[in-house]
Amino acid sequence: MWQTPYRKNDVEAGARPLYPTMLESPELRWAFIRKIYSILTLQLLLTIAVASVVVAVRPIAVFFATTAAGLALYIVLIIMPFIVLCPLYYYHQRHPLNYFLLGLFTVGLAFVVGLTCAFTSGKVILESVILTTAVVVSLTLYTFWAASRGHDFNFLGPFLFGAVFVLILFALIQMLFPLGKISVMIYGCLASIIFSGYIIYDTDNLIKRYSYDEYIWAAVALYIDIINLFLSVLTCFRVADA
Numbered sequence: 001m002w003q004t005p006y007r008k009n010d011v012e013a014g015a016r017p018l019y020p021t022m023l024e025s026p027e028l029r030w031a032f033i034r035k036i037y038s039i040l041t042l043q044l045l046l047t048i049a050v051a052s053v054v055v056a057v058r059p060i061a062v063f064f065a066t067t068a069a070g071l072a073l074y075i076v077l078i079i080m081p082f083i084v085l086c087p088l089y090y091y092h093q094r095h096p097l098n099y100f101l102l103g104l105f106t107v108g109l110a111f112v113v114g115l116t117c118a119f120t121s122g123k124v125i126l127e128s129v130i131l132t133t134a135v136v137v138s139l140t141l142y143t144f145w146a147a148s149r150g151h152d153f154n155f156l157g158p159f160l161f162g163a164v165f166v167l168i169l170f171a172l173i174q175m176l177f178p179l180g181k182i183s184v185m186i187y188g189c190l191a192s193i194i195f196s197g198y199i200i201y202d203t204d205n206l207i208k209r210y211s212y213d214e215y216i217w218a219a220v221a222l223y224i225d226i227i228n229l230f231l232s233v234l235t236c237f238r239v240a241d242a
Contacts, residue, residue, distance in 0.1 A: 054114025
């Protein structure tokens with residue numbers, strides 16, 4: 001089953017393959033994809049719920065913004081998701097621990113998103129959500145369409161890695177030597193482009209390269225892409241609205 005290529009006119013071959021050189025069962029790959037997007041949807045809903053609470057309950061944002069303990073906790077919340085990734089990598093196949101760690105990772109990032117949105121106007125947040133949703137949906141559909149026609153986006157990996165490295169250096173320079181609103185706008189636009197590229201790259205990996213036991217990592221990759229894209233778009237709109 002795994003080594004027999006799909007034959008277009010063979011009624012026993014099953015569903016149509018996702019890309020021309022596909023050797024595995026399309027049904028199994030589609031089941032894997034549905035599982036990933038189900039997990040991703042739950043992550044996004046949890047993020048929206050946590051972020052909404054942080055934005056709606058004003059004392060939470062005030063505590064983080066005005067007290068030393070709040071600032072220290074904010075730094076912990078920023079670092080915590082990346083720390084959780086270490087045990088998540090080790091236990092990503094151990095159920096239900098992997099889901100618990102994934103939930104912890106998601107809640108940590110959700111708090112960061114909520115605190116970022118807490119000091120942003122509702123109009124800017126709504127505009128950012130609409131644009132992010134439109135970009136994610138369109139790029140996802142495009143990647144599936146392109147993959148079905150034999151296009152491969154694996155070559156983007158090294159370029160995107162280098163672009164993120166440059167983006168991190170840009171952010172460090174901006175923190176040490178603030179360059180004004182224009183540089184923040186440039187940073188937001190560049191980050192939006194880079195993470196749009198990552199959505200295409202990780203979706204292509206979801207279609208072709210992730211093994212069936214890597215569903216946690218596939219969901220984490222796409223979730224990080226979407227959250228970073230949203231924060232990048234939010235940065236652009238917030239500067240423009242200032």
